[in-house]
Amino acid sequence: MLAPVCSQPRLRNAAATRQAMLESARRQFARESYENVGLREIAGAVGVDPALVCRYFGSKEALFREVLPHPDDGEFLEGMTAEALPAYLAELLSVPECEVSAEKAEWLLIVMRSAGSPQASKIVREILHEGVLAPVEKMLDAKDAELRAALVLAVMIGSAVLNTMGIETLSDGNSRVREKLAELFAAAIR
Structure with a gap:
């Protein structure tokens, strides 16, 4: 027993x-x-x-x-200027995949999975507005600032999705990737 x-x-x-x-x-x-x-x-x-x-x-x-709040919320745009923003964001998004944290990938999955929910997508929009759109809008002059900030966010999320999917061309960290991303960001904020 x-x-x-x-x-x-x-x-x-x-x-x-x-x-x-x-x-x-x-x-x-x-x-x-x-x-x-x-x-x-x-x-x-x-x-x-x-x-x-x-x-x-x-x-x-x-x-x-x-x-939902992103691990970097409130920090990644601190002290940034509109002139330095394109190169800075290009650098952030072109790091090799091994450096992309699991937390960031998980956050992106949560954002993507919540897109179909009216209640959850409202919260996502509020958090993205607070953490990205509003700070970028503040950096830009008033003309079309909201639209230009939204374009910056579109490039950021698109790049992050492709990085998360393992599209190596964007995540290999080479200078050509950074240069092209910086051009996209510069065009978005013009």
Whole structure:
């Protein structure tokens, strides 16, 4: 006969539990569309009750909003000028694929998978406006600044998608790639 197993109570750590829920949500939103992700799956992966997810975050929408901010938000355009922007963005986007972090690829998957959801795409638009469009608009003179910032974002996302897909031509880090990307960005902000 086997000796009884003494189960010890699970240690409670609110910060660790909250972080585990965020990581679970990030993985779920990267794998499935916003509509297909439920609080039960997020909670189940962590081993907690779905009500606890609601208690920590309030709603699936609020959780999604917290999951979505990009790891570089608020930092990558700090101190940038319109003149330096094309070369800077070209450099960022032409790094070899081995340097592209898993977090950035995961973020891009979340953004792409949420595109079909009215609720999630609204949040994505708000975050992209705050983190990219508004700062780029501020750098540019007023004439068509919103349109030019949107074109910059289009080139950024298009390049990031191709890098994530492993299109080596864009991710090999050579100077020709940087030069062409800088030309695209310069044309976008003109």
